[in-house]
Amino acid sequence: DTGVSQDPRHKITKRGQNVTFRCDPISEHNRLYWYRQTLGQGPEFLTYFQNEAQLEKSRLLSDRFSAERPKGSFSTLEIQRTEQGDSAMYLCASSFQVKLTSGSSYNEQFFGPGTRLTVL
Amino acid sequence: AQSVTQLDSQVPVFEEAPVELRCNYSSSVSVYLFWYVQYPNQGLQLLLKYLSGSTLVKGINGFEAEFNKSQTSFHLRKPSVHISDTAEYFCAVTRRLNTGFQKLVFGTGTRLLVSP
Numbered sequence: 001d002t003g004v005s006q007d008p009r010h011k012i013t014k015r016g017q018n019v020t021f022r023c024d025p026i027s028e029h030n031r032l033y034w035y036r037q038t039l040g041q042g043p044e045f046l047t048y049f050q051n052e053a054q055l056e057k058s059r060l061l062s063d064r065f066s067a068e069r070p071k072g073s074f075s076t077l078e079i080q081r082t083e084q085g086d087s088a089m090y091l092c093a094s095s096f097q098v099k100l101t102s103g104s105s106y107n108e109q110f111f112g113p114g115t116r117l118t119v120l
Numbered sequence: 121a122q123s124v125t126q127l128d129s130q131v132p133v134f135e136e137a138p139v140e141l142r143c144n145y146s147s148s149v150s151v152y153l154f155w156y157v158q159y160p161n162q163g164l165q166l167l168l169k170y171l172s173g174s175t176l177v178k179g180i181n182g183f184e185a186e187f188n189k190s191q192t193s194f195h196l197r198k199p200s201v202h203i204s205d206t207a208e209y210f211c212a213v214t215r216r217l218n219t220g221f222q223k224l225v226f227g228t229g230t231r232l233l234v235s236p
Contacts, residue, residue: 033223040129042227043210045224048223056221106152107214108166114161114163
């Protein structure tokens with residue numbers, strides 16, 4: 001399977017613990033995104049990497065959150081001192097840039113299955 | 121900034137009936153538009169996208185959508201639904217760029233419930 005994979009699929013933790021999630025993108029994709037989806041809501045953007053560089057971060061990404069993509073391949077998202085409000089599905093997506101004939105560009109994002117975090 | 125409104129949180133429909141899921145967007149710049157489907161405990165799968173050209177776009181699983189610039193809408197339709205279409209559907213928008221970063225901005229989703 002050459003799609004985006006995420007590990008673990010489910011994580012239950014106690015408040016105050018640290019957790020780390022991993023995302024393996026499609027191998028030829030140089031762009032990687034993290035989104036968070038809470039119950040009954042659409043996904044919300046958290047952060048974006050182009051190769052190993054973290055180029056964009058949402059204001060949703062508090063200082064307890066950190067993301068890395070050390071070699072421009074897989075990425076990790078760590079949450080320190082988890083809170084109950086962190087309970088959500090964390091989605092990873094990857095893409096590559098396509099130039100359109102109009103001159104504009106487009107990135108089709110392929111999503112992984114997500115990691116569902118429950119903080120007790 | 122962009123925003124997406126999906127007014128219907130849930131749409132119940134009988135099998136083999138037609139369905140329309142509504143999506144309206146707001147943006148000060150030109151955008152690309154998408155519909156994604158999410159089955160329980162799974163990630164998002166792209167149904168269709170509008171980049172340019174014909175305003176009627178066809179996607180997978182018999183779905184289609186029409187881009188209406190004047191009404192800033194991108195409604196999703198299917199002429200005859202199946203039980204297996206039961207899922208959450210998300211409309212999303214991203215800005216049209218020559219280069220650089222594009223994040224997806226999603227609506228809150230519409231749950232399609234197909235019953236026999």
